[in-house]
Amino acid sequence: MEKIILKDIPDLDKIDVYISNGGYSALKKVLTGMKPDEVIAEVKNSGLRGRGGACFSTGMKWSFMPKGNEKPKFLCCNGDESEPGSFKDREIFEKNPHQFIEGSLIAAYAMGIQAVYVYIRGEYWKWINIMEECVADAYKKGLIGKNILGSDFSVEMYVHKGAGAYICGEESSLMNSLEGKRGYPRVKPPFPAAVGVWGNPTTINNIETLANVPEIINKGSEWFSKIGDPKHPGTLLYGVSGHVNKPGVYELPTGTPLMTIINDYCGGIKDGKDFKMIIPGGSSMPPLTKEESLTMKMDAESLKAVGSAIGTAGIMVMDEDTDIVHVLQRITKFYYHESCGQCTPCREGCGWMLKVLDRIMDGTGRHSDLDLLISVAENIEGNTICALGDAAAWPVKWTVRKFRKEFESKIKNENIELPVLNKVHGLRKSDEYVTIDTDENTLVESLIGKVQEITVDENLKRYSS
């Protein structure tokens, strides 16, 4: 299969090698022969969807930018890449940085952008240095700056170094960070295309998204739209980690079966074991069970159909001996650490979920904890300013649902107090205790039955006295 981004050409990261392999010809093509609207239409027709996680149509996003130049416009390239399990943009910085730069210049031309900011996470020290060098090289060749390639199009490009905050990958947080503020996400609307960085129209795109653009311009939208899954065309940089023999980044068409990636490309599961759980798109995405994984195709629509999502295509594989509760505890600890603290459900909820998971891990969990986890998760979901709240809630909700047995096996038999529904006081304690046996699978049903029984009794007592 032909690769679009991670091509097998040695030293492609050097600008001369890139140019001698046809690099920057797409930029030349748009500057000399295409109107900005034509570029946007071409990208829209290609069906390219954002690779940053939300899978939004890139051409559509570009078309939201206002025409005309009353206000300066900005493009932010999102290289924050902090989602656990994602390490693909780093591969682009290292192997084919100029294709990304060319893509962002084409985007800048299409939208009439004045300045492009490449926001890279601070931990990527090595790759920030690479990108600064590449941008400087492109300036020297007259590919960035004033009157690019003799046209009347001018644009500046700057690399901005983050400083360790996952939340700054969220687009509105990224803009605040770029402005020199704490990285708090903003309430939307207004959307960035209307009021973005420094109050000006702004588009935010992922690095991989932009790196696809030059090939779409060169080879045409039709060519691109025929690769992979028709509803989510192109290739993806699948980053596979965890218990596989050959972890790494593999560029393959969308819709590639998950098992093909794991068995044919990654050499199967380590030590010849079986696997138990796979997270398909970075740690925020709901996990897949073994049964789901066996037939899963890796594209936006197929994963959506089972309630998960492609996210960043960061695939994390867990073998049969993995402690799923420990994995979820670690994931939740991450979101607890990274929550910016603006919204109560996210700030407090992440802490609550972590506390509950901590106690399940140390053996003092209660049976009611599992439903409590789901309830807290559902109260975070959809009730926050940005999607980090959802990102924290989804893994909890779905891991507990799909792997409930794993959690139950960590909870000891216990005496629990049953609350009684009281018409006057709402919930209050009864004097009844029930012993829950871990071996019983009918827990919830029997509990609800028991609660109803006592409630009726209590009510009878109340009203007959």
Add this chain to the structure above:
Amino acid sequence: MKTQEYTPLFDESEMQTVKMHISKYPKPMAAVMPLLWMIQEKYGWISIDAMRYVGDLLSIPHDHVLGVATFYSMYFKKPVGKFHLQICTNVSCMLCDGYKIFNHISDKLGVKNKGITPDGLFSIEEVECLGSCATAPMLQINNKEFHENLTIEKTDELLAKLRNSN
């Protein structure tokens, strides 16, 4: 409010870099992150006085700089060891024994998370995913080099090498 009690923290040539950073953005406030990075590169960490200095350079409130510095985890608000070891324990590393590496280093140096050895040579920190999942487990030193595919032996070698280089 200008405060002039402290000596400048940047020299002439560094002030040129400061100007270059300010020129990259439409508003001077945006240069606060690059300037804090410059301070940390030069002095190893960012003191309250340094934050005030950055605030004065950009004519923005000191408290704003404090707010920014405390939001981002890579800015050190107190001194760290000469070699600050940032060990990832997030899921992909955890699956590949990241905690084993963390605990080994912690035991060997006798310091806990965010602790520093009495000689000031090493400090350790448990960090979140650094985007090195295919080469797990890994650690980063002083916000810079990645050391990937670690084993206990490789970790020991690394610690010995760092100690000797001192």
